Amino acid sequence: MLLLESPKPHNTVEILSNPANGDGSKPQVAPDRGHYEPSAVFLMTAVHMLGIAGIVLYPPSWSLIALCIGSYYIRMFGITAGYHRYFAHRTFRTSRWFQFVLAFLGSTATQRGALWWAAHHRDHHRHSDTEIDLHSPIQRGFWWSHIGWIVHSSSTATRWNNIKDFTKYPELVVLDNWRLVAPIVYATTLYWLGGGPALFWGYFLSTAILWHGTFVINSLCHVWGSRRFETSDTSRNNLWLALLTLGEGWHNNHHHYHSSARQGWLWWEVDGTYYALKLLEKLRIVEKLKGVPERVWSRSGSNAISNTPSTAAELRTAINLIDATESAT
Ligand SMILES: [Zn+2]
Ligand SMILES: [Zn+2]
DSSP states (O other): OOOOSOOOOTTTSHHHHSTTTTTTSOOOOOTTSSOBOHHHHHHHHHHHHHHHHHHHHSOOOHHHHHHHHHHHHHHHHIIIIIIIIIIITOOSEEOHHHHHHHHHHHHTTSSOOHHHHHHHHHHHHHTTTSTTOTTOHHHHOHHHHHTGGGGBGGGSSOOGGGOTTTTTOHHHHHHHHSTTHHHHHHHHHHHHHHHHHHHIIIIIIHHHHHHHHHHTTTTGGGTSSBOSBOOSSOOOBOHHHHHHTTTTTBHHHHHHOTTOSOSOOSTTSOOHHHHHHHHHHHTTSEEOOOOOOHHHHHHHHHHBOOSSSOSHHHHHHHSOOTTTTSOOO
């Protein structure tokens, strides 16, 4: 999310204010502590309103709609492949330069920096749907999980202790501290290339939709859909949300086993992010995509609650075993 406050040095802010966090201890995010951040609320509201204004100022055309959708999905990939599957879960490897590309691309989605995002997300998996989950719809309601927690003062700082494996890269820390740089560069480039129509449809409207496209995984994907695995949280699998989010809708699979680069596990579980990662692997830009190991499949026989398919053997038969040669550590 956009933030107006001045960038703060990463080594003094969150570590002091949140000394126990980052090692599995309790995060300090709660609606009853702190306040809604005026700058974040204002900017979120402004981007929504400018997006709607864009439709009025520049009536829809096929090219503008295509720009809006294209801008949505390319930045969604920055979030799903970069922020989520790479920085939060480290499900594949890549070079330092492409790591930065992923962080920059994700940052253009205007959901703060990669390290902020990944550090908070690691806490979500640690405390899913418990009282101290950052954004559980079960604990604090749908709107808090969808959007409230992001604009709340208790979540605005990066939990540096939770993302120490990436703070050794100064370019990532700078990008995280200067969260508006990538969105401004992106929006300015659009304006330079296509003027007002490109700016309003390609950035403001696309970004507003992209926020909700991302946020539904925290909100809807914990209340709407089917459950293949009896995870300790309320995560769901949902085809519609998977289409909207390049594969993140297979959230119950993901909560059951979050170390896989692949979240759609069966051939029909569409996972656009994974297909793109496989392509990048063939181009030698990424490598060592982690799959779903045997022990996860065998474990599924005892706690799977979906009836299609319900046993480990059926799962193995149904899955497209393109992960066979991949590391599953
Ligand atoms: Zn979740
Ligand atoms: Zn995750």
